[in-house]
Amino acid sequence: MSYEDAVREVDKRQTKFIERLREAVEIPSVSAEAARRNEVFRMVDWTQKQMEALNIKCHQVENGMQTFPDGSAIKLPPVIFGQLGENKQKKTLLVYGHLDVQPADLSDGWNTEPFQLVEKDGKMFGRGSTDDKGPVIAWLNAIEVMQSLGIEIPVNIKFVFEGMEESGSEGLEQVLQAHKSTFLADIDWTCISDNYWVGKKKPCITYGLRGICYYGVEISGTKQDLHSGSFGGTVHEPMIDLCWILGQLTDVNGKILIEGLNDSVAPLSDEEKELYKTIDFNANAYKNELGAEKLTSECPQQLLMNRWRYPALSVHGIEGAFYGPGAKTVIPAKVIGKFSIRIVPNMEPSEVHTLVTNHLNKLWSQRGSPNKFKVNAHQGAKAWVADFKHPHYQAATRALKKVHGIDPDFTREGGSIPITLTFQDITEKNVMLLPIGACDDMAHSQNEKLDVSNYMNGIKAFVAYLLELGQL
Amino acid sequence: MSYEDAVREVDKRQTKFIERLREAVEIPSVSAEAARRNEVFRMVDWTQKQMEALNIKCHQVENGMQTFPDGSAIKLPPVIFGQLGENKQKKTLLVYGHLDVQPADLSDGWNTEPFQLVEKDGKMFGRGSTDDKGPVIAWLNAIEVMQSLGIEIPVNIKFVFEGMEESGSEGLEQVLQAHKSTFLADIDWTCISDNYWVGKKKPCITYGLRGICYYGVEISGTKQDLHSGSFGGTVHEPMIDLCWILGQLTDVNGKILIEGLNDSVAPLSDEEKELYKTIDFNANAYKNELGAEKLTSECPQQLLMNRWRYPALSVHGIEGAFYGPGAKTVIPAKVIGKFSIRIVPNMEPSEVHTLVTNHLNKLWSQRGSPNKFKVNAHQGAKAWVADFKHPHYQAATRALKKVHGIDPDFTREGGSIPITLTFQDITEKNVMLLPIGACDDMAHSQNEKLDVSNYMNGIKAFVAYLLELGQL
Numbered sequence: 003m004s005y006e007d008a009v010r011e012v013d014k015r016q017t018k019f020i021e022r023l024r025e026a027v028e029i030p031s032v033s034a035e036a037a038r039r040n041e042v043f044r045m046v047d048w049t050q051k052q053m054e055a056l057n058i059k060c061h062q063v064e065n066g067m068q069t070f071p072d073g074s075a076i077k078l079p080p081v082i083f084g085q086l087g088e089n090k091q092k093k094t095l096l097v098y099g100h101l102d103v104q105p106a107d108l109s110d111g112w113n114t115e116p117f118q119l120v121e122k123d124g125k126m127f128g129r130g131s132t133d134d135k136g137p138v139i140a141w142l143n144a145i146e147v148m149q150s151l152g153i154e155i156p157v158n159i160k161f162v163f164e165g166m167e168e169s170g171s172e173g174l175e176q177v178l179q180a181h182k183s184t185f186l187a188d189i190d191w192t193c194i195s196d197n198y199w200v201g202k203k204k205p206c207i208t209y210g211l212r213g214i215c216y217y218g219v220e221i222s223g224t225k226q227d228l229h230s231g232s233f234g235g236t237v238h239e240p241m242i243d244l245c246w247i248l249g250q251l252t253d254v255n256g257k258i259l260i261e262g263l264n265d266s267v268a269p270l271s272d273e274e275k276e277l278y279k280t281i282d283f284n285a286n287a288y289k290n291e292l293g294a295e296k297l298t299s300e301c302p303q304q305l306l307m308n309r310w311r312y313p314a315l316s317v318h319g320i321e322g323a324f325y326g327p328g329a330k331t332v333i334p335a336k337v338i339g340k341f342s343i344r345i346v347p348n349m350e351p352s353e354v355h356t357l358v359t360n361h362l363n364k365l366w367s368q369r370g371s372p373n374k375f376k377v378n379a380h381q382g383a384k385a386w387v388a389d390f391k392h393p394h395y396q397a398a399t400r401a402l403k404k405v406h407g408i409d410p411d412f413t414r415e416g417g418s419i420p421i422t423l424t425f426q427d428i429t430e431k432n433v434m435l436l437p438i439g440a441c442d443d444m445a446h447s448q449n450e451k452l453d454v455s456n457y458m459n460g461i462k463a464f465v466a467y468l469l470e471l472g473q474l
Numbered sequence: 475m476s477y478e479d480a481v482r483e484v485d486k487r488q489t490k491f492i493e494r495l496r497e498a499v500e501i502p503s504v505s506a507e508a509a510r511r512n513e514v515f516r517m518v519d520w521t522q523k524q525m526e527a528l529n530i531k532c533h534q535v536e537n538g539m540q541t542f543p544d545g546s547a548i549k550l551p552p553v554i555f556g557q558l559g560e561n562k563q564k565k566t567l568l569v570y571g572h573l574d575v576q577p578a579d580l581s582d583g584w585n586t587e588p589f590q591l592v593e594k595d596g597k598m599f600g601r602g603s604t605d606d607k608g609p610v611i612a613w614l615n616a617i618e619v620m621q622s623l624g625i626e627i628p629v630n631i632k633f634v635f636e637g638m639e640e641s642g643s644e645g646l647e648q649v650l651q652a653h654k655s656t657f658l659a660d661i662d663w664t665c666i667s668d669n670y671w672v673g674k675k676k677p678c679i680t681y682g683l684r685g686i687c688y689y690g691v692e693i694s695g696t697k698q699d700l701h702s703g704s705f706g707g708t709v710h711e712p713m714i715d716l717c718w719i720l721g722q723l724t725d726v727n728g729k730i731l732i733e734g735l736n737d738s739v740a741p742l743s744d745e746e747k748e749l750y751k752t753i754d755f756n757a758n759a760y761k762n763e764l765g766a767e768k769l770t771s772e773c774p775q776q777l778l779m780n781r782w783r784y785p786a787l788s789v790h791g792i793e794g795a796f797y798g799p800g801a802k803t804v805i806p807a808k809v810i811g812k813f814s815i816r817i818v819p820n821m822e823p824s825e826v827h828t829l830v831t832n833h834l835n836k837l838w839s840q841r842g843s844p845n846k847f848k849v850n851a852h853q854g855a856k857a858w859v860a861d862f863k864h865p866h867y868q869a870a871t872r873a874l875k876k877v878h879g880i881d882p883d884f885t886r887e888g889g890s891i892p893i894t895l896t897f898q899d900i901t902e903k904n905v906m907l908l909p910i911g912a913c914d915d916m917a918h919s920q921n922e923k924l925d926v927s928n929y930m931n932g933i934k935a936f937v938a939y940l941l942e943l944g945q946l
Binding site: 295314 | 577641642686697698699702703706707710711716717718723727767770771792793795796799803804805806814816841842845846852887889917
């Protein structure tokens with residue numbers, strides 16, 4: 003039995019594999035919504051059942067409690083540790099993925115129910131289809147195919163599947179640190195499929211990620227919301243204070259105005275600059291895809307660097323104010339502005355926290371408002387960069403060439419998978435990101451999807467990659 | 475049978491009257507939420523049934539369609555026209571009230587389910603308890619009491635009850651104009667109970683209201699929401715543009731920065747200034763009640779003027795951005811900032827629209843953002859001031875003295891009941907606001923309530939007022 007047999011077998015099982023993903027998408031495992039926490043637990047149990055059917059030994063590691071700013075607390079979902087093969091003669095691959103998803107609601111502008119998998123024109127729409135249920139299940143499918151054909155898996159595989167990635171992977175780092183010298187003691191490589199190709203057609207391998215620092219700016223004025231007719235003109239409105247602050251964090255072109263923040267950004271080396279020249283990226287197509295009038299640069303390389311290797315600040319929204327359609331005449335009593343900064347080497351989250359807090363406090367003291375002001379800094383995540391010349395990357399390159407017929411791009415990503423760096427630190431071995439989804443998959447957005455072809459090719463790529471690892 | 479008999483009968487029927495209000499509060503007739511429009515219709519039907527049980531002749535006047543900015547449309551609730559008595563020898567009072575309520579959700583910070591009437595310590599909590607279901611039903615209760623005791627109602631009464639007041643009374647003005655020479659041809663006075671006492675103990679009669687101009691500032695950048703990791707740094711974020719705009723509409727003390735806006739505010743006359751000196755208003759108690767650190771003035775008269783006779787700008791919220799608890803890493807594609815200006819004599823909504831639009835356009839051109847920008851001006855409502863020396867006001871003063879033992883304050887209100895002015899224009903007769911709720915009733919806010927004592931005294935006041943009108 004050969005790689006080619008596996009390819010045919012993957013194709014033969016397409017319907018079954020799509021049904022497996024459908025089941026997963028139908029579990030609305032939104033980690034950011036406390037009310038749906040039970041769905042994350044359900045997703046963890048469902049996944050373990052799938053794994054055990056493939057003879058993967060699983061156990062759920064408890065992950066303690068999540069405490070909210072208001073003092074309330076709920077249970078964190080357990081982490082699944084899985085193990086397939088314990089052959090001391092073989093090397094060991096660690097596969098990480100996450101089972102939770104971003105919030106989604108039909109009213110946000112989805113064309114279909116977000117927690118249903120809807121196939122249309124070769125695309126599978128649904129929350130989690132590409133981030134990250136598709137890739138997780140692609141791994142299970144790849145193993146099922148190899149087992150069913152009797153193809154020997156030439157490495158031991160360990161799995162870490164968590165349920166809090168979309169909420170800062172809370173608790174995971176402690177869980178991993180606690181198992182550094184046991185479950186995670188003998189890892190040779192780590193592979194994570196939780197990002198996307200730069201384009202839609204050419205595969206890539208990713209060697210860098212931005213980190214993230216997330217903030218809540220809380221301003222409160224009165225005990226409770228007020229009628230703007232009865233009270234407007236007598237109170238200092240927290241909402242106006244907040245907008246005043248949030249509107250001054252960047253200039254109109256996104257340049258971050260927080261003093262000192264750009265000082266620790268790693269300078270661009272000539273070697274790194276060179277790397278960008280070969281990447282297949284069409285700035286104009288990207289702009290049109292987004293539907294933007296203009297981007298922060300017209301140069302494709304600069305644009306990629308703005309996404310990957312420079313910091314960016316986004317204002318996500320405001321908690322506590324009126325948010326519905328129509329007209330409500332309220333003066334919100336307490337509002338929390340949410341913004342985050344994507345950080346890059348060599349920015350340190352703790353230094354960023356200090357700079358951000360100082361800047362916000364300075365703005366607040368300039369403002370001179372009598373309202374109450376508080377900055378909540380969520381746990382930060384450092385940026386990550388790996389050595390893309392490592393044999394592990396070369397093995398994956400050969401695997402992708404087998405599936406797609408071309409060499410992949412070597413890329414970075416703008417998003418944050420904080421745990422990447424943790425795996426690198428704990429295993430002290432090479433970590434690689436091996437995406438299977440395309441640039442237009444719209445993770446975190448409305449109408450998230452995964453192309454059927456990418457799903458199937460992803461399964462094939464995992465098979466080819468496992469076979470290549472056997473050669474190292 | 476005398477006024478005193480009526481007072482005893484009101485007290486005897488307290489439980490029944492509270493149950494009647496309970497039924498009304500349990501209908502979540504939120505006019506701002508399209509999904510609850512059917513509840514407004516249900517509330518209209520429920521009210522008509524109550525009225526018909528008192529032999530009030532009713533008919534529902536169709537009110538056309540409501541069209542939303544996105545082009546969709548739903549039916550507006552009908553207006554109830556009611557008539558009790560057609561004696562040509564008697565004068566005719568017009569009573570107006572509204573059956574719809576502001577949005578409310580337990581998660582907003584209510585201590586009890588907003589659409590249940592919960593009695594505690596002499597207060598009845600529930601959305602609409604005081605705004606405006608309590609007063610509407612108090613009218614029906616007053617009539618029930620007089621009828622049950624065989625007390626002749628010395629005037630004809632006409633009723634106009636609508637279901638869109640919290641959404642700008644959409645359609646009502648056209649309905650009223652269309653019935654100017656029929657149903658509304660023979661009105662001698664209009665009485666509206668849709669506001670609140672200045673304090674908690676002393677009744678008042680209200681002779682002035684601010685108007686309102688409500689705006690949506692719509693900024694859009696991309697076709698859909700984006701993942702801030704994957705796209706942050708390449709797009710111009712509408713949310714940051716919007717905050718920049720909304721933070722510059724007033725200074726920190728609420729002074730409106732829109733050029734020319736204060737020019738048309740009526741100057742303060744000495745006579746008017748004098749009126750404020752006798753009003754029972756404790757600025758410090760007001761501040762403590764609100765839980766504010768500091769207000770826009772420490773002088774009680776100035777504070778009342780800031781509420782009643784000067785314009786005020788409030789920013790209510792943002793549609794389209796992240797609003798939940800927790801951390802979502804989204805770049806919203808399209809955001810709509812909602813703000814309103816409470817306007818006063820002699821500001822004209824059309825002039826305000828021009829000034830606001832010019833100011834926003836000017837800010838936008840200063841901003842230099844490539845995003846799309848649009849200002850939606852909702853229908854404006856003029857401010858209203860009446861002659862408080864009119865015999866109608868004197869009759870109500872005597873009625874309130876009968877119930878409460880003291881002369882009421884003559885006050886204005888910061889809120890807008892746009893239809894007040896319409897009634898004055900159409901009937902060409904005196905209009906009066908006769909509030910029954912207290913200053914801490916928290917209309918439009920969490921934990922809206924009406925004190926049982928105010929509800930009962932309100933019913934008595936309506937009886938006394940009807941008897942006084944018979945003397946005019």
